[in-house]
Amino acid sequence: GAGVSQSPSNKVTEKGKDVELRCDPISGHTALYWYRQSLGQGLEFLIYFQGNSAPDKSGLPSDRFSAERTGGSVSTLTIQRTQQEDSAVYLCASSLQLTQGSGNTIYFGEGSWLTVV
Amino acid sequence: AQSVTQLGSHVSVSEGALVLLRCNYSSSVPPYLFWYVQYPNQGLQLLLKYTTGATLVKGINGFEAEFKKSETSFHLTKPSAHMSDAAEYFCAVSAGNTPLVFGKGTRLSVIA
Numbered sequence: 001g002a003g004v005s006q007s008p009s010n011k012v013t014e015k016g017k018d019v020e021l022r023c024d025p026i027s028g029h030t031a032l033y034w035y036r037q038s039l040g041q042g043l044e045f046l047i048y049f050q051g052n053s054a055p056d057k058s059g060l061p062s063d064r065f066s067a068e069r070t071g072g073s074v075s076t077l078t079i080q081r082t083q084q085e086d087s088a089v090y091l092c093a094s095s096l097q098l099t100q101g102s103g104n105t106i107y108f109g110e111g112s113w114l115t116v117v
Numbered sequence: 118a119q120s121v122t123q124l125g126s127h128v129s130v131s132e133g134a135l136v137l138l139r140c141n142y143s144s145s146v147p148p149y150l151f152w153y154v155q156y157p158n159q160g161l162q163l164l165l166k167y168t169t170g171a172t173l174v175k176g177i178n179g180f181e182a183e184f185k186k187s188e189t190s191f192h193l194t195k196p197s198a199h200m201s202d203a204a205e206y207f208c209a210v211s212a213g214n215t216p217l218v219f220g221k222g223t224r225l226s227v228i229a
């Protein structure tokens with residue numbers, strides 16, 4: 001597609017429910033990232049995928065968070081047993097490759113706004 | 118590991134005045150530096166980036182930033198603020214083969 005597409009754009013869920021957030025990166029981009037943006041906290045790195053390599057999960061805040069990327073394209077971020085502190089905007093991004101030094105830009109989607117009540 | 122500090126969570130300037138948003142970084146290797154802008158209810162858009170070469174980098178919408186290694190800084194400037202510049206600005210650093218590490222952002226308000 002023309003840009004990074006995320007769905008849903010808004011999600012309200014009850015505490016304890018599981019949620020899935022979807023990201024469709026720019027066609028041909030091999031690197032895909034998930035970030036979390038909380039009010040006043042900037043952007044927190046969660047996980048990235050690069051081609052067929054094992055994902056870097058070092059930013060995931062707890063084992064309730066997981067992500068997968070099928071066929072090297074679409075990615076799903078899953079949050080199990082949601083808590084109120086999970087409320088945030090979840091941003092997906094993609095780039096041609098991970099190495100920023102080569103000049104490749106990371107392109108962001110508009111985010112999925114998650115509210116846990 | 119890399120880190121970014123943005124001085125000032127909120128900056129207000131008058132229309133037509135100089136915009137200066139401060140960013141200091143920490144990196145154990147030569148950094149790659151970025152400024153992104155986020156307009157209300159939108160995703161992040163790249164303003165400019167420094168990878169190698171010229172230390173004064175020009176970006177979109179009249180913004181520029183200068184990489185100063187001695188000061189570990191990458192401050193963002195614009196000579197004359199427009200109302201349309203009101204947004205959240207994020208500085209970010211990468212080691213080149215790592216995901217971007219972002220600062221906490223600076224909200225810019227432009228007063229008529």
